[in-house]
Amino acid sequence: MVIKWTKKLKTGLVGELVLIFILSLAATLVAVSLTAHFLKGSALFYPAQTDTERMMSYREKVGNPLAAWLEARAGEAAIPHRLEQELRVKFPLDYNKSFRAAEEVVVSVVNGQGELLQANSHVVIVRSGETLPGGKALLSTADYSPAPGAGGFVIGNPEEEQVYNIVFFSPKEGINISYNNGSGTKLQETRKLGNGLYLVAASTITYTESPVSLLGVVVFLLLFYLGVRGRIRYMHTLERGTHTLYATDFQARIPLKYNNELTTMATALNDMAEQIVASRSKEKDFLLNISHDLRTPLTSIMGFLSLLKEKSYGSELERERYVEVLEERTGYLKKLIDEFFEISKLKWKPPVINKSRVNMQELLRQVVEGYHPQSRDTHIEPVLLLPDQAVYVEVDADLFVRVLENLLSNAFKYSRADTELVIRLREPVAESRRQLLVRLELWSTPAQAMDSAELQRLFERFYKRDSSRAGEGAGLGLSIAAEIIRLHGGKLDARIEGERLGMIIELERSPCNS
Numbered sequence: 001m002v003i004k005w006t007k008k009l010k011t012g013l014v015g016e017l018v019l020i021f022i023l024s025l026a027a028t029l030v031a032v033s034l035t036a037h038f039l040k041g042s043a044l045f046y047p048a049q050t051d052t053e054r055m056m057s058y059r060e061k062v063g064n065p066l067a068a069w070l071e072a073r074a075g076e077a078a079i080p081h082r083l084e085q086e087l088r089v090k091f092p093l094d095y096n097k098s099f100r101a102a103e104e105v106v107v108s109v110v111n112g113q114g115e116l117l118q119a120n121s122h123v124v125i126v127r128s129g130e131t132l133p134g135g136k137a138l139l140s141t142a143d144y145s146p147a148p149g150a151g152g153f154v155i156g157n158p159e160e161e162q163v164y165n166i167v168f169f170s171p172k173e174g175i176n177i178s179y180n181n182g183s184g185t186k187l188q189e190t191r192k193l194g195n196g197l198y199l200v201a202a203s204t205i206t207y208t209e210s211p212v213s214l215l216g217v218v219v220f221l222l223l224f225y226l227g228v229r230g231r232i233r234y235m236h237t238l239e240r241g242t243h244t245l246y247a248t249d250f251q252a253r254i255p256l257k258y259n260n261e262l263t264t265m266a267t268a269l270n271d272m273a274e275q276i277v278a279s280r281s282k283e284k285d286f287l288l289n290i291s292h293d294l295r296t297p298l299t300s301i302m303g304f305l306s307l308l309k310e311k312s313y314g315s316e317l318e319r320e321r322y323v324e325v326l327e328e329r330t331g332y333l334k335k336l337i338d339e340f341f342e343i344s345k346l347k348w349k350p351p352v353i354n355k356s357r358v359n360m361q362e363l364l365r366q367v368v369e370g371y372h373p374q375s376r377d378t379h380i381e382p383v384l385l386l387p388d389q390a391v392y393v394e395v396d397a398d399l400f401v402r403v404l405e406n407l408l409s410n411a412f413k414y415s416r417a418d419t420e421l422v423i424r425l426r427e428p429v430a431e432s433r434r435q436l437l438v439r440l441e442l443w444s445t446p447a448q449a450m451d452s453a454e455l456q457r458l459f460e461r462f463y464k465r466d467s468s469r470a471g472e473g474a475g476l477g478l479s480i481a482a483e484i485i486r487l488h489g490g491k492l493d494a495r496i497e498g499e500r501l502g503m504i505i506e507l508e509r510s511p512c513n514s
Contacts, residue, residue: 013231013260020227028220035215051177058187058203062105063175066091067191067199070109074194077109083118093121095203106202109193117197234262242269250276297333301326339476343483353487355394360425360438361386363397367404368423374412375421380444382408385424393438393507399484403492406477407503411444419445440505443497450501458494 069090076082087107095105109118175189191199234257241254250273254266304322306312313319368382375382411421426439459482478492485492490507 013262016231016258016260017228020224024220024223024227027223028216031219032216054177054187055175058189062091062095062201062203063189063191066107066201067193070193070197070199074197077118077193077197078111078195080115080117083109084120087118088120091120103203103205106204108200110198110200112196112198231258231260231262234258238262238266238269241266245269245273250274250280294333294336297329297336300329301333304329339480343476343480353396353399355396355488357392358395358397358400360391360393360440363401364404364423364425364440367401367408371408371412374409378412378415379417380412380415380419380421382421382423385422387425387427389427391425391427391438395488395507399487403481403484403505406481407442410477411442411503414446414448415444416447438507440507442503443500445499446501449499450496452496455494455496459492 070077070083073083091105091107093104093106095103105120107118107120108116110116173190173192175187178186178188186205187203189199189201189203191201193199237257238254241252244252245254253270253273256263256266256270304326308319308322308326313322364384364386368384371382374380408421415421422441422443424441424443426441459478482492485505485507488507490505493504493506495502495504
């Protein structure tokens with residue numbers, strides 16, 4: 001295939017198409033040049049015609065009708081420029097054009113002294129050795145051999161040196177044919193008219209290479225098509241691949257090819273398929289976890305209800321203990337259902353965020369004060385490190401309080417006794433030219449050592465560090481907190497420094513901070 005190696009180039013689609021265009025054009029020019037060289041002189045380009053036939057054709061089409069017309073108006077022809085307008089209409093310069101040839105006829109009427117009287121084109125006459133009106137010298141006699149005193153007819157615009165034909169005149173009747181490298185012929189005739197005038201006509205036929213040009217267009221289009229065909233097919237592959245992804249439940253993958261925007265699109269579609277598969281896997285795990293976590297308390301509740309119904313208890317005190325267990329299991333079941341509902345609502349039907357301007361220092365003090373009993377029971381001392389200047393943030397107060405409660409609850413549950421829980425509100429700092437962030441950090445000392453691999457799983461739904469403590473929640477607290485912060489346009493990260501575990505919240509600072 002033409003320029004197949006361009007697939008390996010790391011360039012954009014436009015760059016590849018430009019390269020294919022250039023290479024196709026270069027190959028076409030070489031092919032056309034070789035074709036023209038080997039077929040030069042063939043009937044395809046140059047119609048077979050003898051000199052006699054050429055002269056007969058000229059006299060029939062041009063020479064005789066022109067001479068007859070001028071003979072009939074010899075008196076007017078002797079008056080300079082009298083017949084020029086009619087001559088240009090009746091015998092125009094571009095006399096004949098065909099598919100393979102273009103014929104131009106230069107008609108001039110001169111007197112015996114070589115003075116130009118009439119012409120059908122922009123013509124001037126100069127003597128050998130003289131210069132043109134624009135200052136350019138007439139072609140040297142080494143290239144042309146005019147008779148002494150002969151004039152040269154320069155066709156075109158001599159002032160701008162746009163010279164494309166020269167006819168030498170000598171007051172001698174005759175007709176001759178000259179050839180120009182096989183690409184055309186020039187027939188020149190000098191014929192004496194009445195009233196001492198001479199008709200000088202030069203009929204030039206230039207054989208074009210229209211067949212070769214047509215061949216070149218075909219070759220170029222073919223080469224260009226071969227160059228881009230693979231990319232066109234790959235576009236169809238992308239289209240079919242999208243349907244294939246849906247048909248195979250996103251298990252199939254689109255093959256990668258080339259190194260351009262099409263490849264980027266295919267990669268993006270494959271990544272999307274992988275994310276959908278991963279998301280569906282998480283949804284499946286979500287449903288399995290719901291089933292498992294709900295079945296455990298329900299089984300317990302049903303068992304104790306059966307015992308109560310059958311009055312399988314030895315004393316009133318034992319019956320009351322059964323009721324207490326039922327209340328505890330029912331409360332736990334309600335908590336699980338609330339968490340399932342909350343994470344589902346946050347993930348698939350995000351609530352409307354009702355932001356208001358909140359003083360972070362006051363909010364933190366109120367929430368931490370509410371955890372005084374947990375602090376007392378676990379011997380974990382909360383330490384608030386707050387800036388002196390008030391920091392205001394635009395947040396949904398209710399949702400943000402839920403984030404703080406989830407983080408504090410986890411810290412008190414899973415931290416080592418007789419340690420500190422440091423809650424630090426950082427001064428707003430410029431992270432970029434456009435954003436100022438509020439940074440809130442909660443640092444605790446986990447009861448169990450934690451590595452970086454486990455750190456990445458903390459925000460996964462249903463993840464529990466200690467599976468034996470199944471009755472304390474569904475492992476959704478940190479996941480809910482992270483989702484709420486995401487809905488606020490911020491992020492919640494975890495970090496380990498030595499034995500300390502830090503939960504880092506970053507939010508955009510309110511522009512009206514005071």
